[in-house]
Amino acid sequence: MTDPDNLNDGGLPPTMDISLWRTLDASANRASEGLRVIEDYVRYGQNDVFLTTELKTLRHQLDSTLQKFERAPAIQSRDTFGDVGTSVQGKLEQTRSGWADLLTANFKRLQQALRSLEEHAKLVDGEVAASFERGRYLSYSLEKMVMTTVAASQLFPQVSIYVLIDGGDDGHSFDTFVATLVDAEVDVIQLRDKKLDDRTLLARAQSLRKRTAGTSTKMILNDRADLAKVSGADGVHVGQEELTVSQVRSVLGAGKLVGVSTHSIDQARQAVRDGADYIGIGPTFPSGTKNFEAFPGVELLREVAGEITLPGFAIGGIDPSNIAEVAAVGIRRVAVAGSVTTAVDPGAVVQAMRTCLSTGSENS
Numbered sequence: 491m492t493d494p495d496n497l498n499d500g501g502l503p504p505t506m507d508i509s510l511w512r513t514l515d516a517s518a519n520r521a522s523e524g525l526r527v528i529e530d531y532v533r534y535g536q537n538d539v540f541l542t543t544e545l546k547t548l549r550h551q552l553d554s555t556l557q558k559f560e561r562a563p564a565i566q567s568r569d570t571f572g573d574v575g576t577s578v579q580g581k582l583e584q585t586r587s588g589w590a591d592l593l594t595a596n597f598k599r600l601q602q603a604l605r606s607l608e609e610h611a612k613l614v615d616g617e618v619a620a621s622f623e624r625g626r627y628l629s630y631s632l633e634k635m636v637m638t639t640v641a642a643s644q645l646f647p648q649v650s651i652y653v654l655i656d657g658g659d660d661g662h663s664f665d666t667f668v669a670t671l672v673d674a675e676v677d678v679i680q681l682r683d684k685k686l687d688d689r690t691l692l693a694r695a696q697s698l699r700k701r702t703a704g705t706s707t708k709m710i711l712n713d714r715a716d717l718a719k720v721s722g723a724d725g726v727h728v729g730q731e732e733l734t735v736s737q738v739r740s741v742l743g744a745g746k747l748v749g750v751s752t753h754s755i756d757q758a759r760q761a762v763r764d765g766a767d768y769i770g771i772g773p774t775f776p777s778g779t780k781n782f783e784a785f786p787g788v789e790l791l792r793e794v795a796g797e798i799t800l801p802g803f804a805i806g807g808i809d810p811s812n813i814a815e816v817a818a819v820g821i822r823r824v825a826v827a828g829s830v831t832t833a834v835d836p837g838a839v840v841q842a843m844r845t846c847l848s849t850g851s852e853n854s
């Protein structure tokens with residue numbers, strides 16, 4: 491690290507050394523404080539172990555970069571009462587309209603401070619400047635993860651029923667079934683049909699859009715970002731080998747939902763990093779809808795529930811007889827097909843599962 495006493499050797503104005511130290515000191519404090527506010531929210535407000543750990547990574551990276559500066563001259567240069575900025579404060583800084591506003595303001599504070607550290611560090615040490623730059627990039631992806639998690643947690647109720655349906659025998663019976671599910675106030679309907687030709691599938695998607703528009707039921711298309719775009723769906727669900735979250739978003743545009751299937755805790759963590767709006771977690775139990783060779787089961791549900799607060803839907807063979815096992819490990823959102831689509835009274839099954847998820851009691 492360059493000796494601060496020799497900063498003027500580089501042709502800097504005589505006042506530069508003290509003003510540089512003041513700037514570095516103030517920006518370091520600003521970055522640490524902004525980061526701490528965000529960390530407090532995800533830790534105490536959200537109980538999100540994963541995001542708290544990710545934020546800690548940035549805090550440690552920042553701390554180790556700051557350690558390259560001697561603390562003493564920075565603190566000696568401090569002149570809080572002589573800081574003209576302390577008396578220039580906008581009214582807006584004293585109030586926040588909600589959590590999202592509070593978080594956004596603190597991410598901005600963090601990023602501005604990191605940029606200032608980076609630019610000023612360029613006068614002293616290029617490597618340190620590059621390290622602040624890496625921290626700033628990390629803060630952008632953390633902002634995406636935190637803000638997406640906060641927004642998605644509000645979009646999907648704490649107890650949610652998500653139903654996967656195929657295109658049915660014909661348009662009329664499909665529409666009648668969708669109406670039943672909408673009446674039962676299921677939270678999400680996913681159209682998942684691997685057999686229909688594209689035009690028929692699009693016609694079903696359009697009919698699903700008509701039935702769900704203006705209701706509390708969201709409409710998701712399985713796999714097909716193109717048909718989701720054309721039909722005006724609320725989002726798309728993709729698997730591990732399909733389009734990525736950012737590829738789906740580039741087709742759908744902003745403001746649409748992207749769900750990702752996850753089969754391990756690492757895949758669940760990656761989906762959060764990728765900015766998914768929700769995850770499917772499974773398969774939990776053997777399914778009559780799709781064949782599987784391996785079942786991460788309720789153990790994976792427990793693991794995800796223990797560290798991730800991005801909405802997660804348990805999927806695979808869930809029905810009223812086993813849903814209590816799902817609720818028992820802390821998952822209150824389920825995605826089901828067969829147990830509802832083959833039921834004599836689908837509305838009653840939806841209601842039974844909802845009750846069980848709300849109370850945690852068995853309901854077979």
Ligand SMILES: Cc1ncc(COP(=O)(O)OP(=O)(O)O)c(N)n1
Pocket residue numbers: 652680682712713727728729730732749750751752769770771780803805825
């Ligand atoms: C909510 C939800 N979770 C998981 C899946 C499975 O998606 P994927 O792994 O892509 O398998 P297919 O559904 O495409 O066979 C899902 N569809 N929905």
Ligand SMILES: Cc1ncsc1CCOP(=O)(O)O
Pocket residue numbers: 654772773776777778779780805806807808825826827828829
């Ligand atoms: C598509 C899919 N992916 C994992 S399980 C599953 C099917 C869910 O259907 P069911 O509830 O009938 O097991």
Ligand SMILES: [Mg+2]
Pocket residue numbers: 712713727728729732
């Ligand atoms: Mg898929």
